[in-house]
Amino acid sequence: MKQKNIIIFVKKIFMTISEENYLKVIYHLSNLSPKGVNTNAIAGMLDTKASSVTDMLKKLSDKELVDYQKYQGVFLTEKGKLHAKMIVRNHRLWEVFLVEKLGFAWDEVHEVAEELEHVRSEKLINQLDKFLNFPSFDPHGDPIPNAKGEIPTIAKQLLSEIEAGESITCVGVKDTSVDFLKYLNKQQISLGTKIKILEKESFDGTIKIEINSNVIVISDKIANNLYVK
Amino acid sequence: MKQKNIIIFVKKIFMTISEENYLKVIYHLSNLSPKGVNTNAIAGMLDTKASSVTDMLKKLSDKELVDYQKYQGVFLTEKGKLHAKMIVRNHRLWEVFLVEKLGFAWDEVHEVAEELEHVRSEKLINQLDKFLNFPSFDPHGDPIPNAKGEIPTIAKQLLSEIEAGESITCVGVKDTSVDFLKYLNKQQISLGTKIKILEKESFDGTIKIEINSNVIVISDKIANNLYVK
DNA sequence: TTAAATTTTTAGACAAAACTAAAAAATAAA
DNA sequence: TTTATTTTTTAGTTTTGTCTAAAAATTTAA
Numbered sequence: 277m278k279q280k281n282i283i284i285f286v287k288k289i290f291m292t293i294s295e296e297n298y299l300k301v302i303y304h305l306s307n308l309s310p311k312g313v314n315t316n317a318i319a320g321m322l323d324t325k326a327s328s329v330t331d332m333l334k335k336l337s338d339k340e341l342v343d344y345q346k347y348q349g350v351f352l353t354e355k356g357k358l359h360a361k362m363i364v365r366n367h368r369l370w371e372v373f374l375v376e377k378l379g380f381a382w383d384e385v386h387e388v389a390e391e392l393e394h395v396r397s398e399k400l401i402n403q404l405d406k407f408l409n410f411p412s413f414d415p416h417g418d419p420i421p422n423a424k425g426e427i428p429t430i431a432k433q434l435l436s437e438i439e440a441g442e443s444i445t446c447v448g449v450k451d452t453s454v455d456f457l458k459y460l461n462k463q464q465i466s467l468g469t470k471i472k473i474l475e476k477e478s479f480d481g482t483i484k485i486e487i488n489s490n491v492i493v494i495s496d497k498i499a500n501n502l503y504v505k
Numbered sequence: 506m507k508q509k510n511i512i513i514f515v516k517k518i519f520m521t522i523s524e525e526n527y528l529k530v531i532y533h534l535s536n537l538s539p540k541g542v543n544t545n546a547i548a549g550m551l552d553t554k555a556s557s558v559t560d561m562l563k564k565l566s567d568k569e570l571v572d573y574q575k576y577q578g579v580f581l582t583e584k585g586k587l588h589a590k591m592i593v594r595n596h597r598l599w600e601v602f603l604v605e606k607l608g609f610a611w612d613e614v615h616e617v618a619e620e621l622e623h624v625r626s627e628k629l630i631n632q633l634d635k636f637l638n639f640p641s642f643d644p645h646g647d648p649i650p651n652a653k654g655e656i657p658t659i660a661k662q663l664l665s666e667i668e669a670g671e672s673i674t675c676v677g678v679k680d681t682s683v684d685f686l687k688y689l690n691k692q693q694i695s696l697g698t699k700i701k702i703l704e705k706e707s708f709d710g711t712i713k714i715e716i717n718s719n720v721i722v723i724s725d726k727i728a729n730n731l732y733v734k
Numbered sequence: 735t736t737a738a739a740t741t742t743t744t745a746g747a748c749a750a751a752a753c754t755a756a757a758a759a760a761t762a763a764a
Numbered sequence: 765t766t767t768a769t770t771t772t773t774t775a776g777t778t779t780t781g782t783c784t785a786a787a788a789a790t791t792t793a794a
Contacts, residue, residue: 292750292751294750294751294752314771314772315771315772315773316770316771316772324751324752324753325752325753325754326771326772326773327752327753327754327755327772327773327774328751328752328753329772330772330773330774331750331751331752331773332751332752335750335751346759346772346773347758347759347760347771347772347773374629377636378629378632378633378635378636379632380628380632384628387626388624388626388628388629391624391625391626392621392624395617395620395621395624396620397616397617397620399609399613399617400603400607400617403607403608403609404607406607407606407607521780521781523780523781523782543741543742544741544742544743545740545741545742553781553782553783554782554783554784555741555742555743556742556743556744556782556783556784556785557781557782557783558742559742559743559744560743560780560781560782561781564780564781575742575743575789576741576742576743576788576789576790
């Protein structure tokens with residue numbers, strides 16, 4: 277499908293933090309369920325009740341940020357999508373800042389970025405972008421929308437997709453659970469770690485890899501949750 | 506009076522942004538009116554109504570952040586003072602960041618710092634402090650409290666010690682008599698007023714200065730009782 | 735010292751964003 | 765298709781932080 281060039285004049289709407297959080301969640305869920313995001317899913321993500329979600333959807337609908345018809349699920353409008361992308365942009369840029377400049381570990385950044393993303397200043401975020409050298413991906417390997425809302429095409433692959441003999445760099449994780457991150461830490465795998473694929477066992481999917489001159493064997497479960505580039 | 510070493514165990518209280526703003530304003534006003542901050546002054550600073558202030562003072566009093574008795578003005582408790590200082594710390598560190606790292610002008614930073622100061626993360630602010638090399642003063646010359654709440658002493662000098670040609674800021678008074686303060690008021694000199702030394706007369710110690718584009722001459726007596734930086 | 739002016743507080747209301755409980759619609763199962 | 769289950773919405777409260785209008789306390793002035 278060909279994307280039309282659309283110029284959108286976005287009137288600067290005041291949005292509460294709560295409204296922004298709803299938009300962001302709807303944005304993320306839209307990618308998974310393209311035929312309308314349902315109320316319960318939103319409630320689950322925001323740890324709130326379905327009735328609260330219904331109330332908010334009406335509010336967002338009045339502001340023309342979502343297309344909403346009762347019982348039919350909800351879609352973002354172009355305006356809503358752009359706003360959502362700007363919040364995602366803020367979130368991911370702050371994550372880069374926290375990891376690269378303030379020495380946070382990648383599993384510590386989410387909570388703080390959840391707050392920083394709501395600071396309302398275009399100059400702030402664009403200068404931060406520049407300060408960080410216009411990064412395309414955040415510490416988890418997710419793409420950072422630019423100031424226009426354009427999203428860089430994903431360059432990351434799962435480790436399991438790489439052929440034996442190749443050398444790649446770890447750029448993110450799919451599973452962000454503490455257990456997984458602890459495992460990676462134990463194996464001395466972190467962002468930017470260079471990995472060489474030595475051997476792939478087709479029988480059970482285990483992979484023999486080399487990290488910092490150490491050879492280890494990882495399971496297919498690990499290989500399916502590690503993004504590399 | 507000698508300050509006792511007191512270890513305060515601060516239970517981490519959840520504070521709303523509104524509560525934090527009230528605390529901060531009371532903290533700033535306390536320095537000017539040490540015999541209790543009055544309701545109207547707070548309302549003026551926060552651009553709200555006196556009745557709203559009364560409501561909030563009760564709330565802050567319940568949380569033991571202020572000492573409040575109706576009609577009697579309000580004081581910060583030790584706990585409240587520490588919280589207020591942490592907000593000021595956040596604000597001023599973010600101002601340094603915005604100016605030094607993101608290229609903001611010194612008069613553009615306040616509004617953004619007003620939002621950033623409320624981001625709740627000790628690690629964030631302490632790492633930012635380190636990243637900025639533990640600055641003692643913000644871009645406006647105001648001192649930045651450290652992680653313990655200690656405030657660097659201002660390297661203040663008497664106005665009489667400054668050489669002709671220099672520009673300084675009024676930071677305090679040596680003579681605190683009502684007459685002197687009234688005189689300063691009449692000459693439009695107050696805390697934070699920028700003063701340029703134009704000419705010093707060695708014969709009688711009078712000094713020609715410029716304040717807000719007005720040129721006036723002050724006596725040696727005045728110059729010996731005004732602290733500047 | 736009494737009256738006038740100012741400041742502060744109370745009482746009652748409202749909007750935002752959440753909740754509970756019950757009703758309505760949609761979906762799944764018998 | 766009819767019933768049962770799940771999902772979603774409505775209706776009515778609650779909490780936070782604000783407001784207006786009126787009452788009470790304090791301060792200033794006559």
